[in-house]
Amino acid sequence: MAFLSFLIRRLGLSVFVFVGVLILTFIVSRVIPSNPAALYAGARPRPDQVAAIEKKLGLDKPLVEQFRVYVGDLLGGDLGESYHSRRSINTDLRIFLPATLELVIAAVVIALVLGIPIGVLAGAYPRSAFDYATRFVAVAGVSVPSFWLALIAQFIFFSQLGWLPLGSRISRDASLFYPVALQTGFFLIDAAISGNWQAWLDALHHLILPALVLSAYPVGVTIRMTQASMLEVLSETYVTAARAAGLSQRVILFKLALKNAIMPTLTVVGLSFAYSITGAFLVETIFSWPGVGKYVTEAVLNVDFPVIIAVTLVVTVVYILVNLLVDLTQAFVDPRVRLA
Amino acid sequence: MKTRPRFRIESGSSAWFLLRDRAALISMAFLIFVALAAVFAPLLTPYANQGRGDPDLSAKFRAPSIEHPFGADGLGRDQVARLMFGARRSLSMGLIVVLAAMAIGTPIGMVAGYLGGWIDEAIMRVTDIFLAFPPLLLAIAIAAALGASYINAVTAIAATWWPWYARLARAQTLSVRERAYIEAARSIGVRDRVIIRRHILPNIMTPIIVQGTLDVGTAILVAAGLSFIGLGTQAPFADWGVMISDGRLFFLSGRWWMSTFPGLAIFLTAMAFNFLGDGVRVAADPRLRRLL
Numbered sequence: 001m002a003f004l005s006f007l008i009r010r011l012g013l014s015v016f017v018f019v020g021v022l023i024l025t026f027i028v029s030r031v032i033p034s035n036p037a038a039l040y041a042g043a044r045p046r047p048d049q050v051a052a053i054e055k056k057l058g059l060d061k062p063l064v065e066q067f068r069v070y071v072g073d074l075l076g077g078d079l080g081e082s083y084h085s086r087r088s089i090n091t092d093l094r095i096f097l098p099a100t101l102e103l104v105i106a107a108v109v110i111a112l113v114l115g116i117p118i119g120v121l122a123g124a125y126p127r128s129a130f131d132y133a134t135r136f137v138a139v140a141g142v143s144v145p146s147f148w149l150a151l152i153a154q155f156i157f158f159s160q161l162g163w164l165p166l167g168s169r170i171s172r173d174a175s176l177f178y179p180v181a182l183q184t185g186f187f188l189i190d191a192a193i194s195g196n197w198q199a200w201l202d203a204l205h206h207l208i209l210p211a212l213v214l215s216a217y218p219v220g221v222t223i224r225m226t227q228a229s230m231l232e233v234l235s236e237t238y239v240t241a242a243r244a245a246g247l248s249q250r251v252i253l254f255k256l257a258l259k260n261a262i263m264p265t266l267t268v269v270g271l272s273f274a275y276s277i278t279g280a281f282l283v284e285t286i287f288s289w290p291g292v293g294k295y296v297t298e299a300v301l302n303v304d305f306p307v308i309i310a311v312t313l314v315v316t317v318v319y320i321l322v323n324l325l326v327d328l329t330q331a332f333v334d335p336r337v338r339l340a
Numbered sequence: 341m342k343t344r345p346r347f348r349i350e351s352g353s354s355a356w357f358l359l360r361d362r363a364a365l366i367s368m369a370f371l372i373f374v375a376l377a378a379v380f381a382p383l384l385t386p387y388a389n390q391g392r393g394d395p396d397l398s399a400k401f402r403a404p405s406i407e408h409p410f411g412a413d414g415l416g417r418d419q420v421a422r423l424m425f426g427a428r429r430s431l432s433m434g435l436i437v438v439l440a441a442m443a444i445g446t447p448i449g450m451v452a453g454y455l456g457g458w459i460d461e462a463i464m465r466v467t468d469i470f471l472a473f474p475p476l477l478l479a480i481a482i483a484a485a486l487g488a489s490y491i492n493a494v495t496a497i498a499a500t501w502w503p504w505y506a507r508l509a510r511a512q513t514l515s516v517r518e519r520a521y522i523e524a525a526r527s528i529g530v531r532d533r534v535i536i537r538r539h540i541l542p543n544i545m546t547p548i549i550v551q552g553t554l555d556v557g558t559a560i561l562v563a564a565g566l567s568f569i570g571l572g573t574q575a576p577f578a579d580w581g582v583m584i585s586d587g588r589l590f591f592l593s594g595r596w597w598m599s600t601f602p603g604l605a606i607f608l609t610a611m612a613f614n615f616l617g618d619g620v621r622v623a624a625d626p627r628l629r630r631l632l
Contacts, residue, residue, distance in 0.1 A: 013468070016465065016468075017468050017469055017472045020465070020466075020468070020469030020472070021469060021472055021473070023469075024469055024470070024473075024478075025481070028478075028481050028482055028485050029481075029485065032482065032485045032486060033485045033486070039485065139611055139614045139615060139618075140607075140611060142557075142558070142610075142614065143557055143561070143607055143610035143611040143614055144607050144610075145561055145564055145565070145568075145581075145584070145603055145606045145607060145610075146565075147565070147568050147584065147585075147588075148584050148599065148602075148603030148606065148607070149603075151584075151588060151591045151592075151599055151603070152600075152603070154591075154592060155591065155592060155596070158592075159592055166592075273474075274474040274475060275475070277474045277477070278474055278475050278476040278477070278565075281476060281477065281480070281565075281569075282476075282565050282568060282569065285569075286588065296480065297569045297570075300480070300484060300488075300569050300570055300571060301569075301570055303484075305484060305485070308480065308481055308484045309481060311477075312473070312477050312478065312480070312481045315474060315477060316472060316473050316474065316477065316478075319472065319473070319474050320472055323472075
């Protein structure tokens with residue numbers, strides 16, 4: 001019962017935030033620019049192009065009317081058209097969004113797999129050499145510019161060691177001889193469904209480096225949060241009691257304490273997602289990864305404003321859904337959350 | 341009671357704890373060094389005009405040497421000079437963003453926390469909307485809407501950052517609001533505005549300053565990111581993000597120095613702000629001091 005009322009409240013908040021996001025992106029796209037029509041018409045527009053856009057977007061009408069049309073188009077699933085390529089943004093995003101999500105999910109998984117155990121051990125042995133080394137790594141992770149780390153990683157693992165490919169999602173050979181039959185847009189899933197293991201391995205090979213680079217920030221955040229909450233939990237009396245009862249350190253740390261320390265870390269899943277997305281916007285270009293980040297950075301160069309706004313909106317909606325999912329999981333696992 | 345000489349740092353005080361934190365100390369020294377290099381850049385380098393963007397085509401792509409310790413870029417500009425002049429922009433971007441976000445967010449958060457009711461509810465829901473965007477994304481959209489420039493990049497980032505401070509200030513205000521001295525002030529008829537400014541603000545400043553110190557590094561990273569994709573500092577000027585971007589196409593073909601040094605500069609500066617922020621946080625919080 002408590003869960004149901006939490007669910008309703010939380011869904012209500014998401015809907016509210018979604019409406020707010022619509023209003024805010026509308027303000028950014030129509031109210032902030034001194035001449036929105038010129039912005040929508042692309043770089044160096046002719047006056048007749050600007051006039052045509054003005055008419056098409058209804059910029060001569062009152063703002064409320066403009067907003068009605070804006071929302072109507074979006075809810076009808078029409079994100080508009082790129083002024084650079086003249087392609088429908090919907091079609092583009094259907095290819096680019098899964099590419100980015102595949103990368104970001106890989107980075108989040110790496111962040112959790114590396115960050116949680118390291119954070120647990122660092123929290124368990126404060127002031128040890130391991131704790132200091134870990135703190136350094138965590139701070140380095142949140143301080144390194146991702147786009148610079150990407151270059152360094154390419155230099156080491158491609159130029160020097162030759163272990164990993166330079167970029168893109170799949171090699172040309174694999175795409176010629178073992179083409180992936182696209183269904184979900186996630187190469188690893190699509191290749192696995194069709195049993196195309198050559199392509200699967202090739203795609204994985206291409207995924208490793210960009211995913212590792214993207215995970216630097218979330219790994220740092222995960223270590224910090226896990227370490228901090230472990231430190232807190234380990235000073236509780238029930239841990240002392242467990243020690244007195246003679247439970248092994250492994251059971252105390254990873255069974256008893258982690259279960260109580262994991263809650264703030266679950267929040268980290270949402271945060272990791274957000275930071276990986278942010279990193280993806282800067283890093284995809286360097287790895288020639290055909291995702292929304294590359295799409296947006298190219299749009300910035302081409303002054304392709306409709307694309308920038310559409311991507312902002314779509315990625316934010318995905319982010320809202322991820323946060324909703326994280327919160328619901330948390331409430332499902334931990335009764336304290338839903339009763340609060 | 342005898343007055344102490346002003347410069348003495350009391351043992352056990354916050355400042356004393358901060359000065360015992362080696363990482364924070366080294367960070368502070370490094371940041372002072374970078375700040376001095378930025379401020380006195382025109383006096384410290386013989387290539388000041390190159391730092392401002394003038395080309396010297398005779399030194400095109402010169403590798404690091406005694407004359408140009410960090411090499412020269414595609415227009416022959418000394419990279420040490422570029423880095424020092426870039427520091428002016430990168431550091432100021434980080435600092436201005438955080439100060440602006442603080443200046444906008446703190447009063448809003450204090451008003452929300454102090455007044456409560458529907459005003460509080462409304463303000464908090466607005467922050468919800470801002471925080472629903474992944475970081476950087478909304479800043480990219482706003483910067484693109486305003487047009488690419490240094491000042492617009494700063495505006496765009498600050499416009500997306502203030503809600504964090506509004507939330508923090510609100511939470512702190514809530515915990516201070518019910519204290520006896522606030523009630524005393526209210527009962528003798530002190531106006532709300534004065535209570536917020538004189539009695540609440542000084543008592544919530546510590547966590548806000550701690551957060552600010554931690555945020556400067558992140559703000560520098562975000563600003564560098566915007567510059568990297570072309571929405572920040574414009575040619576012929578450069579900040580560290582622009583320098584990485586300029587050198588990136590040559591990085592793997594042997595001309596590694598153009599992107600390497602500005603990247604290191606961002607990395608080390610952001611790290612220094614993080615260590616310093618951590619140090620300030622621990623020093624200011626007696627409970628944390630005991631735990632660590």
